[in-house]
Amino acid sequence: MESVTKNRQSSAALRALAERAYGPGxxxxxxGWASELGHGxxxxxxxxxxxxxxxxxxxxxxxxxxxxxxYERGAMATELRVLELLRRDTSVPVPDVHFADTSHELCDADxxxxxxxxxxxxxxxxxxxxxxxxxxxxxxxxxxxxELNSVxxxxxxxxxxxxxxxxRRVFTGMVEDVLADGERRAVDLGRDYDAVRAVLAAHAxxxxxxxxxxxxxxxxxxxxxxxxxxxxVAVIDHERAFYGDPLxxxxxxxxxxxAFGDPTPFLRGxxxxxLTATQQVRRRLYCLHLLLVMMVETVYRGHADSQEYDxxxxxxxxxxxxxxxxxx
Numbered sequence: 001m002e003s004v005t006k007n008r009q010s011s012a013a014l015r016a017l018a019e020r021a022y023g024p025g026x027x028x029x030x031x032g033w034a035s036e037l038g039h040g041x042x043x044x045x046x047x048x049x050x051x052x053x054x055x056x057x058x059x060x061x062x063x064x065x066x067x068x069x070x071y072e073r074g075a076m077a078t079e080l081r082v083l084e085l086l087r088r089d090t091s092v093p094v095p096d097v098h099f100a101d102t103s104h105e106l107c108d109a110d111x112x113x114x115x116x117x118x119x120x121x122x123x124x125x126x127x128x129x130x131x132x133x134x135x136x137x138x139x140x141x142x143x144x145x146x147e148l149n150s151v152x153x154x155x156x157x158x159x160x161x162x163x164x165x166x167x168r169r170v171f172t173g174m175v176e177d178v179l180a181d182g183e184r185r186a187v188d189l190g191r192d193y194d195a196v197r198a199v200l201a202a203h204a205x206x207x208x209x210x211x212x213x214x215x216x217x218x219x220x221x222x223x224x225x226x227x228x229x230x231x232x233v234a235v236i237d238h239e240r241a242f243y244g245d246p247l248x249x250x251x252x253x254x255x256x257x258x259a260f261g262d263p264t265p266f267l268r269g270x271x272x273x274x275l276t277a278t279q280q281v282r283r284r285l286y287c288l289h290l291l292l293v294m295m296v297e298t299v300y301r302g303h304a305d306s307q308e309y310d311x312x313x314x315x316x317x318x319x320x321x322x323x324x325x326x327x328x
Contacts, residue, residue: 004302005062006044007109008036016106017058018048021099021113026050039121039223041301042072042239047116055116056098061109069293069300070177074160075239076110077102081159082238085215090147093234117234123223135265137225138251140232142269145220145249148235153213153243167245168207175200175289182296189295190313191320199288199323206281213243221250247279248286256283256322259315284323291316 009017014034019027028034028051037045037057046058061076062068068075080100086092100112126134155163156170164170179193189196217224219240226234254263255275275283294312303309 003041005042005066005068005300007060007063007066007107008044009046009060009107013107014046014048014058017101017111018050018113020101020106022050026052026054039124041297042068042075055118056113057095057116058111058113060107060111063108067300069181069297071174071240074158076112078159078241079237079239080112082215082217082241085151085159086148086235086238089151092144092148093232094238095234095236117226117236119226119228119233121223122225122227122232123221125227126222136230137222137227137232138265139269141220141222141225142251142266142271144232144235144269145217145251145266146246146270146272148217148220149214149246149249151215153215156213156243158242159215163213163243167210167213168204170244171207171248171285171289172200172204175285175292178289178292178296181300182292185296185299187296187299189292190316196288196292199320200285203281203285203323206278206285207245209278209282210245210247214246215241216244216246216248217241217250218244218248219250245282245286247275247283248289250290252283253287253290256280256287257315257319259311259318260287281323284319287319288316288323291319 011034015027028049033049035047037047043062044060047055048058049055059076080097083094083097086094087096095114095117098113098115100110101107102110104110122137129137153159153163155165156167157163176197179196182189183193217238217240219237220235224235224237225232226236250260251263251266251270253260255267291312295309295316298306298309
C-alpha cells in the first residue's frame with residue numbers, strides 16, 4: 001500500500017544498513033537483490049537477498065518529519081519489545097530479530113532486520129480458499145491469540161510505559177488521542193466530535209470490569225498472518241500492541257459488526273464463550289475506537305478518496321445506534 005509514512009531508501013543506503021547488520025562479507029552486490037514488500041500501510045519493508053543467498057527482511061520506521069497518529073509514535077520500539085516477549089514467554093510463531101538499530105547514524109529512523117519467511121499472506125490468500133479452509137486458519141488464529149493474551153503486564157497502556165492501573169482511563173485516553181488527531185487535521189467523521197465523546201462517556205463504566213492487564217496485538221488481522229501447508233507459521237507487524245483487554249482484539253470485532261466477518265471459528269479456537277451484556281458494550285466501544293482510527297489514519301497516510309474511509313464511515317453509522325443508552 002502507498003503511504004507518506006514509508007521511509008524508502010536508496011540502494012546505497014540499503015547496502016550500508018546491511019553491512020552494519022551482517023558485516024561487509026555479506027553485503028549484496030549487482031542488481032535485483034532488494035525488492036519492496038508492498039502490503040503494509042505504515043513502515044516500509046524490503047526483502048533483501050544477502051551475498052551468501054540468505055533472504056532477510058529490513059523494516060524501517062517512518063521518517064521523523066512525517067506526522068503520524070499519536071499512538072503510532074515510537075511504534076518500532078513497541079514491535080521489538082513484543083517480539084522479545086512472544087519469543088520468551090509463548091510459542092506464538094514470530095520471526096527472530098537479527099539486528100536492530102535505533103542510533104539514526106545511517107538512517108533517519110529506527111530499523112531492524114529479520115529472516116524472510118517463505119509463506120503466503122493469509123489476507124491475500126483468503127479469497128482463494130474454500131470456506132472450510134479459511135475457517136481452519138481462523139480457528140488456529142484464535143488459539144494463538146489466546147496464548148498471546150496470556151502474557152500479563154503490570155499496568156494498562158503502552159509496553160514502553162508509563163501505564164496506568166485503570167483500563168477505563170487508558171482506553172478513554174486512547175479514544176481521545178484519536179479524536180484529537182482527527183480534529184487537528186479536520187477529518188470529517190460524519191458527526192460531531194463531542195457527540196462521539198458523549199457516546200464513550202455514557203458507556204465508560206463497562207470498562208471497569210477489566211482489571212488485569214494482558215498483552216494485546218490489536219492489529220492481528222489475516223493480513224498480518226503468514227501460512228504454509230495448512231498451518232500458521234508466523235505472525236507479523238506487532239507495532240500497535242499494548243497492555244489492555246483481550247476483547248479489543250480484531251478477531252472479536254465481528255461479534256458486534258458482521259461486516260468484520262464471521263467470528264465463529266476465531267471464537268472456537270480462542271475458547272471464548274458468548275459475550276455477556278457488559279462485554280458486548282465494551283466490544284462496541286472497541287469497534288468505535290477502531291473505526292475512528294480507520295477514518296483518521298487515511299488523512300495522515302495521504303490517501304485521497306479512500307475506500308477504507310468510506311467503509312469505516314458507513315460502519316460507524318451502523319454502530320452508533322447500538323450504543324444508544326436506551327438499549328442497555
